[in-house]
Amino acid sequence: MADQEAKPSFTCFPKLPVEIRHLIWEAVLPGPRIVEIRQRPKDTTIGIWERRRGLQWPPPLSGEGDDEREIRCQLARASIIRDVDGDEYDEDVYRQARLLEIWSYAPRPYITYVCREAEEVVLRFYTRCFGTAYSIPRAYFNLWAGHALSPL
Incomplete structure (x- = not known):
């Protein structure tokens, strides 16, 4: 076998x-x-998600304080119950609400796969966006790079 070039x-x-x-x-x-x-x-x-993870929906965000988290949870709950015309104190209505996923075919910037340092640099410019009361933000978006949105 011939030697492969380095x-x-x-x-x-x-x-x-x-x-x-x-x-x-x-x-x-x-x-x-x-x-x-x-x-x-x-x-x-939401109920299945909470049981599987042992967390309250929506999931905590990094750097979020307890008070901020509580307010965000209350707003998400109110939004979800309002969407299904439920009573704000009805836990069953809230827990039976289906999660939605907002997603994109746009891949995360490839250099995030190189090393942790590269990913940290990317995250200074890109934000995970497009989450709702029903979904976790997953699409990487640079708000300052002139990216255009095309909702489908």
Whole structure:
């Protein structure tokens, strides 16, 4: 069997100052794009989701304080019960509500798969967006890059 040629690699990258590495990661961020978003019902209800995870819907957000979380939970509950014309104190109506999923074919920026440092740089520019009282935000969107939305 013939010897395979060694693939070139740049082993000095981790030795560069962090500021330079971050500038490189920023330089390879994708430019403006059209992001199509869609909504679809999930097979899961709020009650099933809460039992499986042992958490209250909606799930906690990173950096969220207890008071902020409580307000967000109350607003989500009120919105969901209002949507189904239920009594605000009826736990069954709330727990039987189906979760919705807002999703996009637009992939997350590819450099998020390279390493944790690259993902951290991406998350300074991209936000996970388009969550509702019924869904968790999953689509990565750069609010400042001139991305266009196309709801379908």
